[in-house]
Amino acid sequence: MRTHHTRQASQSETLCTELFVALETAVLERVDQTDTFSLQGTLPAWWPSIFGTTTPPSTVRPGERSPFLKQFFTEAEQSWAGHAAGLMRSGPWTERDRHGTTLHLEATALVVDSRQLLLVARLGADFEQARTTLQQAREQALRHAQATKLQTRTESRLTSQLSQSEELRDDLLGVLQGLGLATILTDSQGRITFISDEAAGLLNLSTDRTGQRWDQVLSCSKTDRDAIWTRLRNPAEQHDPLTLHLETDNPRWLDVTVSPHPRHNEKRILLFHDTTEIHDLRRLLDEKARFHDLVGSSPSMMQVYQLVRDIARVDATVLIEGETGTGKELIARAIHCSSARKQGPFIAANCAGFTDSLLGSQLFGHKRGAFTGAVGDQAGLFESADGGTVFLDEIGDIPLNVQTSLLRVLQEKEITRLGEAKPRKVNVRVLAATHHNLSEDVARGTFRTDLLYRIRVARIQLPPLRDRRDDIPLLASAFLGHVRATMGKGVDQISPDALRLLLSYAWPGNVRELKNAIEFAAIGCKGQRITATDLPPEVTRSQSHTPLSTWMLPTTNHDERAQLLRALNQASGNRSEAAKLLGMSRATLYRRLANYGIDIPR
Amino acid sequence: MMHKKICMLGGFAVGKTSLVRRFVTNLFSEQYHTTIGVTVEKKVLSVAGEDVTLMLWDLYGDDEFQRIRESYLRGSSGYILVVDGTRKETLATALGLQQTVEGLLGPIPFALIVNKSDVRDVWEIDDAALSELRQQGWTIFFGSAKTGEGVESLFSTLADRLLKQAT
Numbered sequence: 143m144r145t146h147h148t149r150q151a152s153q154s155e156t157l158c159t160e161l162f163v164a165l166e167t168a169v170l171e172r173v174d175q176t177d178t179f180s181l182q183g184t185l186p187a188w189w190p191s192i193f194g195t196t197t198p199p200s201t202v203r204p205g206e207r208s209p210f211l212k213q214f215f216t217e218a219e220q221s222w223a224g225h226a227a228g229l230m231r232s233g234p235w236t237e238r239d240r241h242g243t244t245l246h247l248e249a250t251a252l253v254v255d256s257r258q259l260l261l262v263a264r265l266g267a268d269f270e271q272a273r274t275t276l277q278q279a280r281e282q283a284l285r286h287a288q289a290t291k292l293q294t295r296t297e298s299r300l301t302s303q304l305s306q307s308e309e310l311r312d313d314l315l316g317v318l319q320g321l322g323l324a325t326i327l328t329d330s331q332g333r334i335t336f337i338s339d340e341a342a343g344l345l346n347l348s349t350d351r352t353g354q355r356w357d358q359v360l361s362c363s364k365t366d367r368d369a370i371w372t373r374l375r376n377p378a379e380q381h382d383p384l385t386l387h388l389e390t391d392n393p394r395w396l397d398v399t400v401s402p403h404p405r406h407n408e409k410r411i412l413l414f415h416d417t418t419e420i421h422d423l424r425r426l427l428d429e430k431a432r433f434h435d436l437v438g439s440s441p442s443m444m445q446v447y448q449l450v451r452d453i454a455r456v457d458a459t460v461l462i463e464g465e466t467g468t469g470k471e472l473i474a475r476a477i478h479c480s481s482a483r484k485q486g487p488f489i490a491a492n493c494a495g496f497t498d499s500l501l502g503s504q505l506f507g508h509k510r511g512a513f514t515g516a517v518g519d520q521a522g523l524f525e526s527a528d529g530g531t532v533f534l535d536e537i538g539d540i541p542l543n544v545q546t547s548l549l550r551v552l553q554e555k556e557i558t559r560l561g562e563a564k565p566r567k568v569n570v571r572v573l574a575a576t577h578h579n580l581s582e583d584v585a586r587g588t589f590r591t592d593l594l595y596r597i598r599v600a601r602i603q604l605p606p607l608r609d610r611r612d613d614i615p616l617l618a619s620a621f622l623g624h625v626r627a628t629m630g631k632g633v634d635q636i637s638p639d640a641l642r643l644l645l646s647y648a649w650p651g652n653v654r655e656l657k658n659a660i661e662f663a664a665i666g667c668k669g670q671r672i673t674a675t676d677l678p679p680e681v682t683r684s685q686s687h688t689p690l691s692t693w694m695l696p697t698t699n700h701d702e703r704a705q706l707l708r709a710l711n712q713a714s715g716n717r718s719e720a721a722k723l724l725g726m727s728r729a730t731l732y733r734r735l736a737n738y739g740i741d742i743p744r
Numbered sequence: 745m746m747h748k749k750i751c752m753l754g755g756f757a758v759g760k761t762s763l764v765r766r767f768v769t770n771l772f773s774e775q776y777h778t779t780i781g782v783t784v785e786k787k788v789l790s791v792a793g794e795d796v797t798l799m800l801w802d803l804y805g806d807d808e809f810q811r812i813r814e815s816y817l818r819g820s821s822g823y824i825l826v827v828d829g830t831r832k833e834t835l836a837t838a839l840g841l842q843q844t845v846e847g848l849l850g851p852i853p854f855a856l857i858v859n860k861s862d863v864r865d866v867w868e869i870d871d872a873a874l875s876e877l878r879q880q881g882w883t884i885f886f887g888s889a890k891t892g893e894g895v896e897s898l899f900s901t902l903a904d905r906l907l908k909q910a911t
Contacts, residue, residue: 208784209749209784209799210782210784213815213816213818213819214815216818216819217815217818233781233782233813233816234780234781234782235781235782235783235784236781236782236783236784244783246780246781248781269780272780273778273780276778276780276809276810277776277777277778279809280756280757280776280778280805280807280809281776283756283807284757284776287831287833291868
């Protein structure tokens with residue numbers, strides 16, 4: 143039995159020794175409570191490389207080799223002396239062996255059966271695993287800290303940028319509001335993303351309309367809306383502003399410019415300008431500048447308008463004087479339309495170019511058989527105009543015998559048809575016009591004095607266009623509007639160069655010539671704007687060939703003769719061209735040439 | 745020969761091991777290896793004509809995973825607080841450790857080094873915080889284990905102070 147126990151103890155000791163070797167742990171027993179230890183059992187393989195090749199049961203002083211162990215002995219004293227319960231571990235430390243290889247070790251102090259022991263273990267796979275885990279945890283912590291830092295820095299930078307942007311936006315907004323610009327920003331769907339105070343005020347918006355579509359906010363016609371949509375789809379800086387009429391309680395005229403957003407293709411900037419005042423002023427100006435079908439706001443025309451108003455109030459005969467093309471018939475119509483006879487007929491007759499009998503028949507009518515070709519009774523213009531107005535153009539060209547009949551009409555208010563003996567009462571107002579100087583005609587004996595006094599009860603002198611050049615742009619614009627309406631062409635502008643030519647030309651044919659020139663230009667114009675090259679050649683030539691002063695024509699017959707000669711000269715004897723230059727028909731030109739005894743060989 | 749124990753203290757990954765390695769072997773590795781436990785390195789310095797062996801106790805970094813074991817600090821003649829200039833929080837860790845050491849060992853010589861001066865453009869630690877410490881009498885170095893800047897003077901200055909204190 144004893145032998146069995148002895149064998150068992152021996153086997154246990156062997157097991158323990160093998161166990162410690164397997165655990166790479168050295169077992170040392172403290173000698174005499176000093177830092178000297180005796181080696182126990184079998185030493186692990188790593189021991190000699192650090193602590194020398196001592197073999198059990200020799201004694202060693204490991205503290206001399208390892209300062210860490212030496213310090214641990216001080217701490218371990220508590221355990222060996224029994225002051226501390228259980229084991230005392232040193233914690234891991236690292237030693238480098240004689241080959242420079244690092245070994246991770248841990249010492250444990252303990253007391254077994256009053257024997258003070260020191261175990262020194264080499265830390266193996268578990269330690270490496272723990273170290274790897276710790277390393278990963280710390281690297282993770284570093285990465286996290288780095289990411290957090292980066293995020294914080296980015297956040298800080300973005301916050302700063304946002305703050306700067308907001309500050310800049312506020313500044314710009316302040317400037318925008320300060321400039322009083324009425325602005326709307328829209329997104330790709332036409333929804334409002336910004337609206338300035340000025341725009342809100344202009345569009346009568348009392349609440350914030352951000353988020354709504356612009357066409358729900360703008361009260362305007364479908365045509366205006368469609369035009370804006372077109373611009374929104376195809377915005378361009380160079381487009382002229384659109385004009386729209388705001389249909390609200392406080393109607394306004396607005397000019398709208400649509401521009402693309404500088405950074406976002408799909409966004410649009412709408413800039414509104416209140417042009418109501420300009421429209422009102424223009425309307426007033428138009429009203430002031432137009433009188434019936436007459437156009438002009440020059441002082442001389444304003445005087446004419448006033449004279450027409452005054453004359454229209456009375457029923458007197460009126461002589462309208464002025465160069466050809468100055469608008470004498472328009473004045474006659476204006477007098478008629480402003481007079482009490484405006485409900486009655488207005489009949490105009492050109493007295494030039496008729497034979498005595500034909501003119502008499504035209505004016506006074508005839509009885510059947512009164513002359514060859516008088517196949518039936520015919521009322522004259524005076525009868526036809528009963529209750530209204532007769533306008534006799536070119537009265538200076540009336541033959542003397544017709545002048546006598548006309549005098550009777552004016553004196554007795556009655557006419558006698560050709561071939562009849564019985565006069566007929568007529569209630570007609572006579573307005574006459576001539577480009578002649580009738581006083582000179584009277585002196586030459588071609589016009590009756592008494593008739594002159596009868597028809598010149600009231601007198602209107604129409605200024606030639608060259609004396610009211612300020613009206614040229616207005617007239618040109620009005621004619622262009624007319625041409626646009628009749629021709630259906632999209633010509634709506636006159637270039638500055640063309641306008642300069644129009645202003646510098648002498649316009650011997652006056653307003654009529656200007657009208658013809660505009661029509662001519664509009665026909666040839668290829669775009670929206672009439673340019674200098676579109677104008678008739680005589681107008682474009684005038685600047686280089688004809689000094690303006692040469693066309694400053696007085697109104698005497700002598701000067702008219704000179705004017706005819708000058709036109710013929712400029713047209714190189716071509717009478718059609720000369721007539722065009724003078725703004726008159728070829729027939730009128732021939733008649734006048736004959737009057738002045740000017741003979742041009744064909 | 746005189747032996748002086750100097751503890752390297754600081755947060756994790758501030759460069760304690762790198763500074764010791766640069767000082768002892770003049771080597772540097774970009775790779776980070778976390779220290780578990782303690783590594784003791786020795787270097788003999790000649791200070792004022794006298795050789796002194798510096799026992800450099802490179803302690804693991806102090807963080808929530810490993811707290812400094814006070815027993816490791818015992819017997820220190822001085823200590824070095826290491827701070828990573830690019831991580832502001834490591835200065836707070838160093839301040840805390842300084843309080844611990846002073847509470848345990850009393851006012852022994854120490855120096856603080858703000859490491860990683862090679863990447864000073866990304867430093868988070870500003871001069872204001874450090875000048876306050878200087879006013880309290882702290883010895884502060886700027887250095888880099890990577891370039892070696894300030895390393896030699898850090899250890900020699902502290903060794904010099906240790907010797908002066910010893911005499």
